[in-house]
Amino acid sequence: MLVWSKVISVDEKSFVEERFLSMAQTNAVIKRLSGSQKLQVEVYLENEKEAQRLKKELGGKVNKLEYKNWAKINASSNRPLIKIRDKILITDNSDSKELKKIKIRYPKKIVISIPAALAFGTGDHATTSTCLRMLVDIAKDHQKKKKQWSLCDIGLGTGILPITASLMGAFKVEGFDFDPEAIVIAKRNMVINSIDGINIYEQDLFDWSPKKGKTWDVITANIFANVLNPNLKKIWSLVSQNGHLLLSGILKEHHDSILKNAKSNGLPIPELHCKGKWVSFKFNNC
Structure with missing residues (x-):
């Protein structure tokens, strides 16, 4: 595996995110450098030609990364705690002793460990954080009504959405991704968070064909508009009656195409959430 990396300014972050939308497969991590206003972007690729193309176009450097070194490299991240509503705290720390300290410090919060990794979805990107807030609101409503609920996550990345759903009471949770490395990372994060009840599997959305009659109370899809x-x-x-579809990972310029497609397929008018250049939708099936 190869890693292309470059130090960038905060102003360049949006450009870097949009640049990667044109790539066939991108595993990008953006970290704030400790004690600095600069960010470091790292893109992990199997394709050397693609890595060298990034270097030629954007500068930076390309290094070879051994698979066994991932965890050690990512453990060096020093990201601040991410708060989602009044329920969730996300940390990139995976050390059991440090996690215990955080849980003692915040006894009323659900603490989730999602180390910076090769898959997308650590909680600090606008698309992931918006989807998490919508999910937490739904989970709290189900808890209030004492209703069981299920979730399927499409394009699970690090597994942060299924893990959050499980920790907030979902009785049946599953998720899939077309990237085998995302499956490895999501399963690792399940272990870190002491969860074993999530069904995670490798699957291409275009070939996905669940059993007839199968539905979920919540489906999350943090994926690009072209997919x-x-x-x-x-x-x-596949959304149950009175269920919810949460869509994220969509640039504002693709907003109209999503709405037009939704209307033509009989979906209701959605709730709209905008953050920066990104937009998320919540469709309620009721």
């Missing part, structure tokens, strides 16, 4: 649009009708058909 979402061709599959939206299928995804919506």
